[in-house]
Amino acid sequence: MGIEITWESWQVLAAFGLYLFGVGYLAWFSHSYLKKDNFISDYFLGNRGLGPWVLALSVAATAISGGTFMGFPSLIYSNGWIMALWIAGYMVVPMTGMIFLGRRINHFARISGSVTVPDIFRDRFNSPILGICASLFILFFLIFNLVAQFKAGGLLMKEALRIMPAQAGVEAMRDIDKGAIEIEFKYGDNRRETLSVQKPQVGSTLSLESSSVDEKLKKVELVFLLEGKRYTKTVNFPLSKIQIPFLQIPIDLGYFLGLIIFSLTVISYTTFGGFWAVTWTDVLEGIVMLVGVVILAFLAWNAVPALGEKTGLAAATEHLKNMSSPGSEPGALVYGPGPGHFLTIGLAFSFFCLWPLASAGQPSAMVRLMSFKDTPSLRRALVLVSSYYLLTYFSLLVIFICARSIFPTQYLREIGSEGVPDSIMPALIRHLAHPMIAGVLLAAPYAAIMSTVAAFLLIISSSLVRDLFQRTLYPQASEKTLKWMSYSVTFSVGLIVMLGALRPPDFLQYIIVFTGSGQGAAFLFPMTAVLYWKRATRMGVLAGMAGGFLSLVSLYLLGWMDNWTQVQLGMSQGGSSLASTLQTCLGWIPGWGEMRHDSFAPLFLCGLDPVVWGLLASLALTWGGSLLTRHDETQAEKFFPSR
Amino acid sequence: MEPESNQKRKLKNGIRDATIVAWFWAISLFWSIGYCWQYGYLIRKDPQGQVVLETILGMPSWAFWGIFSPWVLCAIFTALYGLCLMRDDPPEPDQ
Numbered sequence: 001m002g003i004e005i006t007w008e009s010w011q012v013l014a015a016f017g018l019y020l021f022g023v024g025y026l027a028w029f030s031h032s033y034l035k036k037d038n039f040i041s042d043y044f045l046g047n048r049g050l051g052p053w054v055l056a057l058s059v060a061a062t063a064i065s066g067g068t069f070m071g072f073p074s075l076i077y078s079n080g081w082i083m084a085l086w087i088a089g090y091m092v093v094p095m096t097g098m099i100f101l102g103r104r105i106n107h108f109a110r111i112s113g114s115v116t117v118p119d120i121f122r123d124r125f126n127s128p129i130l131g132i133c134a135s136l137f138i139l140f141f142l143i144f145n146l147v148a149q150f151k152a153g154g155l156l157m158k159e160a161l162r163i164m165p166a167q168a169g170v171e172a173m174r175d176i177d178k179g180a181i182e183i184e185f186k187y188g189d190n191r192r193e194t195l196s197v198q199k200p201q202v203g204s205t206l207s208l209e210s211s212s213v214d215e216k217l218k219k220v221e222l223v224f225l226l227e228g229k230r231y232t233k234t235v236n237f238p239l240s241k242i243q244i245p246f247l248q249i250p251i252d253l254g255y256f257l258g259l260i261i262f263s264l265t266v267i268s269y270t271t272f273g274g275f276w277a278v279t280w281t282d283v284l285e286g287i288v289m290l291v292g293v294v295i296l297a298f299l300a301w302n303a304v305p306a307l308g309e310k311t312g313l314a315a316a317t318e319h320l321k322n323m324s325s326p327g328s329e330p331g332a333l334v335y336g337p338g339p340g341h342f343l344t345i346g347l348a349f350s351f352f353c354l355w356p357l358a359s360a361g362q363p364s365a366m367v368r369l370m371s372f373k374d375t376p377s378l379r380r381a382l383v384l385v386s387s388y389y390l391l392t393y394f395s396l397l398v399i400f401i402c403a404r405s406i407f408p409t410q411y412l413r414e415i416g417s418e419g420v421p422d423s424i425m426p427a428l429i430r431h432l433a434h435p436m437i438a439g440v441l442l443a444a445p446y447a448a449i450m451s452t453v454a455a456f457l458l459i460i461s462s463s464l465v466r467d468l469f470q471r472t473l474y475p476q477a478s479e480k481t482l483k484w485m486s487y488s489v490t491f492s493v494g495l496i497v498m499l500g501a502l503r504p505p506d507f508l509q510y511i512i513v514f515t516g517s518g519q520g521a522a523f524l525f526p527m528t529a530v531l532y533w534k535r536a537t538r539m540g541v542l543a544g545m546a547g548g549f550l551s552l553v554s555l556y557l558l559g560w561m562d563n564w565t566q567v568q569l570g571m572s573q574g575g576s577s578l579a580s581t582l583q584t585c586l587g588w589i590p591g592w593g594e595m596r597h598d599s600f601a602p603l604f605l606c607g608l609d610p611v612v613w614g615l616l617a618s619l620a621l622t623w624g625g626s627l628l629t630r631h632d633e634t635q636a637e638k639f640f641p642s643r
Numbered sequence: 644m645e646p647e648s649n650q651k652r653k654l655k656n657g658i659r660d661a662t663i664v665a666w667f668w669a670i671s672l673f674w675s676i677g678y679c680w681q682y683g684y685l686i687r688k689d690p691q692g693q694v695v696l697e698t699i700l701g702m703p704s705w706a707f708w709g710i711f712s713p714w715v716l717c718a719i720f721t722a723l724y725g726l727c728l729m730r731d732d733p734p735e736p737d738q
Binding site: 081082084085088089090091092094095096099100101102103104107111312313314315316317321322329330331332334335336337345348349352353356357374375376378379380382383386387390394528531532640641642 | 650651653654656657658660661663664665667668671672675676679680683684685686687688694696698700701702703705706709710711713714715717718721722724725726729730731732
């Protein structure tokens, strides 16, 4: 199968390659930094030697992920200014994420010799079962998250490659039903492929008036007519596909190659250099991200079509004020709760809990806090992280408010002619910047994904090698065995996740919110009790961890069941018997039957996100469970001296 | 292990940090959600039915006062806390 890449894309790839070369150099440098005599602590924790700059940039780079650079922009583009309130909780994240547990967790890890988050739970109560449970919860959430991050990396690389569709001709075009058009393509080797294209959704059914095919640019332009008004939709020729032996459905060649390049890069440097590679590349990635968003904000600001005397952000806001989003009244893009009641006040409250509290409860953030050198490093890093978040999130808001006025409808899910909202970030970069600059700018979201993936890979690997193998199954393992275990486990986990991402799930942002809030609900209050409460007991902490996990997962499961029930009941009158039974049995739950934006969305019990209920359950169970069980005074004395 | 009084002091510093952070979060939440709910959740229209929007620095005024300003204030407070108010601990030896 021939692969056709344009000259423009080669330039993007050249600039991108320079960035990857920098990452490779840092991995090699970090590998030479690893000590032979204390391998585990060095590989997973960097021997607790992070200074302020490295700590700040690695905390920021780990927290800012594929969701920040792919999912969040698509939500700003689709929902407008209300997204400022959605993300507003980040104003306190530096304090909650670094100071709430920071000093104490670092001190605690030093006196107990803990290397991982499960180590802390285990060492505080001398309880292997607590360590194992913490490891399993971490594995569950992080593997979910990694598949989504790998997908984002593959999509981004696909956009950098932009492989041209294969040469084809349009054989037939059929108006198959009220919502879609079917286009049949024929290739040179007589192979045929049919593409189903959704019609623009403008409230009424459109009929196809005319079409034109541009075989050179490999595009079909469809023109629809409704009450004298024309709607056009551009459809690209189908992308080349590749058949993977164990997958039944062929996958997009561009995505496949993108995923392979992304996976090999990130798995290699994480495996080879361990914690130091992850933190040093985080520094590079943190700088690339910040420079990238600031340059892109400047470009987007200047590209907004002027409106009278208004230019830049003022003009963009004015454009949004006058736009009407599908299914919403004018003004929905500049006022709450946003198009389609996107952010009700209950959800705004939930997200103000989610970002600050869940980020404090993330094991990936806790590991960073266990590894800083001293409190002056923490204090200085705090200042840097705070400025970093302010600059990054406001730049992103500005960029994608401007993007909506540059592409008023082209990337909307319902009527978009160019693509889906998730691709707005790379598409905007390629629209605004020279290919060489675009390569550097595309490195920003790529860096965000890489830094998160690398940190998570290392946490999963440490859970398996340190918590399950070394401390539970085989305590006598030699340094050499542990070293090769660490390398091979990190590499294998990466490969398994890559295979999972070959057929990725559709809901990038929801998966990231799900895993982030899940970790926060399971770990924040149990860890707070471990660190600050002398009276906490093993059973209380275990109950809090399990309670937070189960309540959050249950609400997501209920949401999926409700979404399925709604689809089933909507498809046929009365629906299937199972759907009717579920509707009868669960219809009393507050929030059941409400319309959701996505089929992965959870049940919003009383209008609140599951993270609020998960945190409340975890708090109540940690507190109540500890009071109801006996605590070990002698064990607590080591960490809570009476004098 | 170091003298117990030193460890106790570190624990107190940690509790002080955590308490300040909890108040900081609660106040920010109260202001941002309260202000935006009051001024950002009702689409204002003129008698002709046109959307009316007051902007400051190109952003809706509810976003400026409810999100942007408190965010800048939070960053200033965080910097002050990190540079002046937070107490230092001597580092622990790794066990």
